Amino acid sequence: LWLGIEAKEGVPVEEVEKHANNKNGEVWVVINDKVYDLSEFLKAHPGGPQIIKKYAGKNASEIFNKYHPPDVIEKMLPPSKYLGPLHGEMEVAPDITSVDDEELRNYKIQNKPALSRIYNISDFEYVAKQVIPTNAWVYYNGGSDDEITLRENHYAYGRIYFKPKVLVDVNDVDISTEMLGVKTSGPFYCSGAAQAKLGHEEGELSIARGCGRENIIQMISSAASYPLGDIIDAALKGQKQWFQLYVTENRQASFDTIKYCEEKGIGAIFVTVDTPQLGRREKDLRIRFATDDDEEEEEEEFMSSSELGEKDPIYYKDASLTWKDIDDFKQSTKLPIVLKGVQRVEDVLIAIEHGVDAVVLSNHGGRQLDYSRAPVEVLSELMPVLKEKQLDNKIEVYIDGGIRRGTDVLKALCLGAKGVGLGRPFLYANSAYGEKGVVRAIQLLKEELICDMKLLGANKISDLTPDLLDTKSLHIKQAHRDLLYDNAYDPLTPPRFKDE
């Protein structure tokens, strides 16, 4: 009985309010009209214990729904922590993590450039930075440590130049291709990235629809904002999607997910292998762990962000993952198994020995080990080795990271990539303009690809070969800066806000 109310009728509001981090440390929270005891979960929460304690005894539905897919509670909490439905009304507590001046942000949203004024992928980044919540921006934009690799991923493309052919009939250019046995309208895909809902309430659902409308493949992250089934259902009929798997300590859960993907028509499983632990993304940590009046953390209470990461089922990683697991996954399904996050030639050769169907040369968009090399540089080393060993048709090689222009895509394809992945561009386009933004981003990239292929003297993807490139300076990383030249240089201007 709660205060005379039958337990089956639920937990009365007064009872919840009493359990607000009170002396015996019990922390009850209301989420979507259900009452949970989060006292023990405090230490495993990726956002740190503090934020939960700020909502102890309160209705945390708004902030919970902003950061978590609805099914995450079943994944993370034992049933015994569910105390029952809320009995009575309880006002929803506001999101205290927002560090934004909502009025200014809404003003920016009202004045953001029309979609027709967006001319390239970086324009989306410029607009998203001003219109999405700061905690979304730092999560999306951030890289690990000093963000050297984050930037090098893109700069490396700037060290590759073209040697275009002339007097080639390029009247008809075809940018379509096939990736892992699936026809697609362009040699690029949307790479799996967590928490798309932070930037746009439809999250991965509007990204799915946008990709479907342009027949571009969407990779769905294990840590997506919506349940996998909802994202699959959001896809257009016949649209191909891939699934990105974060392997948890509970291997059975991974096998079950692979089985589910097979049943639901997912085209391939991308096992992410560069995340034995989360990289230290300090822009995100600074915002995520900061609440306005940070109390002194008691020593035993506070866990380092990396230690937290270990306990954090949302980020699904298991530092004990090995090649043996890959063999097991291969055995368990007929779907292609791809390793996402490979960063050295030797590991690609091992992957071929294990019968892996494809690899993505990737450093997680500069969010994992800082000073990892740009994937395009690893690619330039890999393909000659595969050719020499006659292994280049044994595995499909993809790359991602820092790809923002059609020319970046062409450079990767000339070096032998089967296709390329883009992460942040899809998040920014979706966050700033929703499904229409995703469609526009894809169309812009396609327009650039067609234009660049014509100017390069190539009609179709198979015409893109290494002899079209000058990669002599690719490995020279400290490109000198000519400050006089830089100061005189008149940079491209971003789209104008209506009030500018």
Ligand SMILES: Cc1cc2c(cc1C)[n+](S(=O)(=O)[O-])c1c(=O)[nH]c(=O)nc-1n2C[C@H](O)[C@H](O)[C@H](O)COP(=O)(O)O
């Ligand atoms: C930007 C971003 C990337 C994430 C990402 C989240 C964000 C916000 N997340 S993460 O939360 O764990 O880091 C994932 C993820 O869920 N799974 C994954 O395999 N890669 C994840 N990635 C990496 C992504 O799939 C690409 O490898 C990377 O984004 C490519 O670089 P660009 O962003 O420069 O295109």
